[in-house]
Amino acid sequence: MARALFFGKRGEFRESGIQDQLQRASALNILINAISVWNSVYLSEVTQEFKKNDVLKEEFLPHISPLGWEHINFLGEYKFDSNRLPANSLRPLNKN
Numbered sequence: 001m002a003r004a005l006f007f008g009k010r011g012e013f014r015e016s017g018i019q020d021q022l023q024r025a026s027a028l029n030i031l032i033n034a035i036s037v038w039n040s041v042y043l044s045e046v047t048q049e050f051k052k053n054d055v056l057k058e059e060f061l062p063h064i065s066p067l068g069w070e071h072i073n074f075l076g077e078y079k080f081d082s083n084r085l086p087a088n089s090l091r092p093l094n095k096n
Contacts, residue, residue: 001069005031039066045093 005028015021043066050056 001032001035001067002028004069004074035069035072036066039068041090042093045090049093 015024043064047056047061
């Protein structure tokens with residue numbers, strides 16, 4: 001995931017100063033953690049939904065990881081509207 005996030009620099013730190021490298025590494029860690037937390041929250045929601053519908057196969061749970069990023073758009077412009085959703089609510093799950 002770190003290489004995918006760091007795509008613009010081809011997965012390399014190109015800053016010459018150690019402080020700049022540490023700052024870039026810290027920012028990268030924050031992004032990786034944010035994606036992992038986001039995925040964990042939604043994986044938990046999906047698990048609860050599957051349990052509720054009696055379709056959860058618990059033997060698959062040890063093979064699920066919150067490190068996937070296929071659904072994340074790393075390129076482009078992002079706009080966040082804090083008024084769009086009430087506080088402490090999640091976006092609806094896709095039923096695909």
